Every structure is written in structure tokens, then in C-alpha cells.
Amino acid sequence: MAVDDFEIPRSSKRKLPSFAMSPETFGRGAEAFARFMGTPAFLVGMTVFCAVWLLWNTLLPESWQFDPRSLNFTLLTLILSLQASYAAPLILLAENRSTDRDRVEFEHDRQRAERNLADTEYLAREVAALRIAMREVATRDFIRSELKDLLKELEDERQDGNQADGVDSRSSEQRRGGSHSG
Template identity: 50%
Template sequence: MADSPTERRDRLDQPRDPRRALRPVRRVGYDSDRFGRFAETFARYMGTARFLAWMTGFIIVWVVWNVPYGPDRPRWDEYPFIFLTLMLSLQASYAAPLILLAQNRQEARDRVQQEQDRRADAQSHADMEFLAREVASLRLGLGEVATRDFIRSELRDLTQDLRQATADEQD
């Protein structure tokens, strides 16, 4: 006897039809750029002397407060430093991915900047080659242009030829 669809849904030995969702899954939306900026700010703060000073002060206060001097002294941590270790581990487990995210974002920005620098360098190189060709063509063109000294020498030669020709005519 074949199972009806309602009976099949209730059976655990049968896989569910993946196309049919009993409840639509809500995806939590977040702004990845805003989260990335938060991660960069967090990573930037964790690399400061202020953060190290506050963290050192917090740990010193925790240690001094929780050192077992006597049985009636109130403490936060009944088992000395286990909760402190847990908190530091939790802080490190959140800090490491945030720092990595900030580094990845910086690496992506560096990649974009390097690509822009490469393009600008290629454009500058092309411009310099064009200007070098233009200067070379100007030099070649100037080599064929008559200079002032050349024109003077030609005019002197012509005036001498004219004087000699007029002197020969008069004789």
C-alpha cells in the first residue's frame, strides 16, 4: 500500500522533498560594509596602547580581587581565574576574525590602489614615450631648417657673387 503525502511527511525514514519548505527561512540582512568598518575600527583600537593599558588594568584588578587571601573574602570567581580565562578566550575568539576581516578589507583596498597605480604608471610611460618621439621628430625637423648662421653665410656668398658679377660687367 502506497503512503499518502501527509503520511510520508510524518515519517522519519523518508527524506523530505527539498522543494517544499514547511516554513520559509528568513535570512538576516546586514550591511557588510558597515560591519567591515566596525571590524576595522575594532582592530585599530585593539592595536593601541590605550587598549593594552585598559586590558592590563582589568586583569590586574581581577587577579587582585580573586586571589584567595581568606575564606570569607567575596570573590567574583570561586575557582580562581577560570572565568577570567573564559572571558579572555571569548574576547580572543571574537577579536581574531574581526582583525582578519579588517586585514582582508585593507588588502582589497591595497589591491585596488596598486591597480590604479599600475594604470597611472602605464599611462605615464605611454605619455613619456609619445613625448620622446615628438622631441626626436622635432630634432629631425630642426636639422632640415635653415639656421641664422647658414642664411648669413649664404647671403654673404650671394653678395660676393653679385659684386664679382657686377665687377666683371664693368670691365
């Protein structure tokens, strides 16, 4: 094997172990941290921490003070600045993840609304088709009225037929009777 073989990757010369964390795990941690920073427990804890720090470095003898008031509490300022410098990006990361989740949820809601609208329109068309079909279908009242009309026509025809038969029968009787008398 040649020394200048560029097709074979070199082995890593890094001595430190690599720390690989999935973006999902890191994001969940950032959200948990941001959620914790918004709790009353965190605010009370930070207030107590700062109060103890200030009282310790103000009221105790100078030999016990580790961040004297004469230096304007430089160490406390640095610690709070460090905390803020980590908190801001973590909060933004958590907010971005929340925005992404909201965007996905909004998209699902939009799709669900489209499906509901399509279903509603389909049902409205079906109801309209049923109404149109029901107008074409003979209803019970319509059939009754038609049957009554037909029955009346039949009765009228029968009466007309009976009257005609009565006139015919009378005239035939008269003819018979007239032949006897004449």
C-alpha cells in the same frame, strides 16, 4: 489554489527577526575594532582590567571573590579566550579588506604609471620629431651664411663684369684713339 503548488514559495515560519547587515558595514566595524585593539588605550585598558580582576579575586575575602585563585581564575581565562576567539577573525577580516584596498590602489598606481609612461614616450617622440624638423628648417645662421655667400658671388661677378667692362672700354678707347692717330 492547490496545496502542493511548488511554484509559490512558502511563507517563512521563523519567529526570530532576521538580522541583516551589509558586508561593507560589518567590514567597517571589523576594521574599527581591529584598529581599536591596536591602540595604547586598549592595551592599557586590558592591563588595568586584568590587574583589577586578579587583585579583586586574590586580595579580597573569599565571599567577595567571583573567580577564586584556587580555581586558577577560570572565568578570566574563559573571558580572554572568548575575546581572542572573536578578535582573531575580525583582525583577519580587517587585514583582508586592507589587502583588497591595497590591491585596488596598486592597480590604480599601475594604470597611472602606464599612462605616465605612454605620455612620456609620446613627448619623447614629439621632441625627436621637432629636432628632426629643426634640422630641416633653415636657421638664422644658415640663412646668413648663404646670403653672405650669395652677396660675395654677386660682388665677384660685378667686379669681374667691371674688369671686363674696363678692358672692353680701354680697348674701345684704344680703338678710337688708334683710329685718330692712324
